[in-house]
Amino acid sequence: MTSAPRRLDWRVLIVHTITFRQARAILSSVGPLAAIVALQGRLGSVGLIGIVVVATVASLAFAALRWWRFSYEIDDERLLVRQGLVSRSERAVPLDRVRGVDVEASPLHRLMRITVLRVDAAAGTGGDDEAVLDAVSVADAGRLREVLLARRRVGEQWAPVNEGTATDGGSTRVPDATDQPAAAPAERVFARLDPRWLLYAPLIGSYLAVPLAIGGTLLRDVGSLPIPTGLRDLVEVPDGAGVGRIALNVLGALTVVAVGALLAGAVANWGFVLASRGGTLVAERGLLTRRTVSLEIARIRGYVLSQGLGLRLVRAARLTALVTGLGDQNRRGQLLPLGPLRVAEAVAAAAVRRFNTPLVPHPPAALRRRLFRAVGPPALVAVVLMLLDLPVAAAAAAAVAIAGIALGIDRYRALGHAADAAALAVRSGSLLRRRVVLEQRALVGWRVQQSWFQRRAGLTTLLACVGAGEGGYEVLDCSTAQGLDLLHAVSPGWAAPLLSQAPHRAATGRSG
Incomplete structure (x- = not known):
């Protein structure tokens, strides 16, 4: 009917x-x-x-x-x-x-x-x-x-x-x-936004973009704005201003941007609650515009724990669900928009699945690749600039190359993977570090890739193809032995035909 x-x-x-x-x-x-x-x-x-x-x-x-x-x-x-x-x-x-x-x-x-x-x-x-x-x-x-x-x-x-x-x-x-609705299913609350967590908002790019965009628009038209003379003198930096005045203005601008990001985070996430109701996960949030997103639990295939560099420094994180067929995953799949890392891990374990298997570190050859990529290009630019008799620019490029050493090491330390009886975990990234936990039932295929440099170093990259999230997640620069072990652990029926082919060729598929 x-x-x-x-x-x-x-x-x-x-x-x-x-x-x-x-x-x-x-x-x-x-x-x-x-x-x-x-x-x-x-x-x-x-x-x-x-x-x-x-x-x-x-x-x-x-x-x-x-x-x-x-x-x-x-x-x-x-x-x-x-x-x-x-x-x-x-x-x-x-x-x-x-x-x-x-x-x-x-x-x-x-x-x-x-x-x-x-x-x-x-x-x-x-x-x-x-x-x-x-x-x-x-x-x-x-x-x-x-x-x-x-x-x-x-x-x-x-x-x-x-x-x-x-x-x-x-x-x-x-x-x-x-x-009339049936008897309401029992509700289990996994997380509520603590207002103190909004202090993490200035460390998240999407919230920082709001005051920066508004500030850029205002600065473009600052001459035509009806700003009181006293305030205009405070904002503008006069010619010949000392270091103290410049530092004060920079500090004031950073404070305004931080407060604006905090307000943007509050408007978007105020009153955030994540709960399960029957067979769905329901996330409610918003100060002015109230938004409620419902996700079917049966279609959740894992989660992504992401940390920008600022969030890593204060041990905070964001949590997003991986849902098959869901559009705009980053916005609609949010299970925790911002919060302490321990809280994000607890919510992931309670709302999606628990994954306690330690990640396997990748071989030293992966470290050498990251150091070469981070240090090599700016070092080459520094040499060229020196040959062109541009010492100041060469010194700047050399400084970038030295900073690249720390970046390469940090990118290497981020690498890791693991598998248990039902899920696969992958971690990578430095400026944006992500730990992806993916249920094995979500896998629809594997892709094995090796460049000429990877073959010489004994490394390989595996791409786990899925029907949720971004469509695939990479296990970057693991050793060939580690890749074989991972394939045998997660998809034993696929390991032999995949790795028997030329390693640089892509291979995917699932029988049946």
Whole structure:
């Protein structure tokens, strides 16, 4: 039985009225024409106001028509979304392909008690694999999320839950948003954001980018901004300023950037909670725009523990889940946006899987390769600059080469891999160090690669091909013996045919 078609919540029209969503689209085409007419003296200010009013009214009428012509429904197998004024389109999202459900509410949406529901799926009939319900009530959003992600485990398969099976020979009915939800599953909380963790935000590039972008825009137009004279004198560095004044301004700029990054982290992650509800992991966060992301636990295939250089210095980390078929993994798969390393490891063990096998270090030949790559290029540049009689530039290049020694050693120490009975772990990176723990059932193939230099050094690189995350994760510069041992431990059926081929050729595959 199919649920009746439903329209979006009518309160979305109020949101569009206040934000001028449709008016902006209309004025983008009408505005330039009106400006040309106004410059020619044929249209006064009253005429311009009239055009804006007419465009706004027309946009509201258009929004109302779009709302009237938009509907969605859930049948036994699919979410169906129909929309379009003249050309009608229908998008079908199979329920068994749903990977995640996001519920997002801006401050205005929260005031109107409506939300935006986004469905991420592995396949659909439209050009994108995502269906968007632009405005549903808060209650309907919760029910729809449960329906779209509801599964009943049968062996290793997950099937849609049958909420109402007829005992008199009738058909099974799939619940829709009008149904009363079943008893709420027990909730287990894995992590809550400690406000003190926001102090890590200035060490994360994505949060630093916000104040830097705003500051760059303001500095470009600082001459035209209405800044009080006293504040302008404090910000600007006068000609002939001493070292103390320059240092004070630099310190002030760094402080402003750090505070801006902290605020950006707070706006994005305030109130973060990660919990399991039934068969899903649910992450909620956001100060102004509240976002709820639901991930089906059965489709999680591992996690990535990432540490930028700053986070490593303070022993902090970020945690992201690897989910098959999920788009925008870095944003939607976040299990801990920022926090102490010990907390991230505990959340990974509790929410995904525990992995305690020590990582195997890579051979000294891998260290020599990293030192050569880090030191060789700047050292060569320094020699060339010396030959060109540019001593200052040569000294700078030599300093970079010396610093490359520490970088090469750090990159080598990051290398490691391990495997247990059910998972594989890989670690690499210096400026951004990542430890990937991947379930063996996620593997769809292996690729074995050796360059000419690697063959001479007795090294090889393995690529574990998967259907989640980035599609593959490298075991960089392990010895040939280590690669063979890893292949035998993780995929014994593949080891012989892979390594019997020429080592520089790629080989992938899974039988059956």
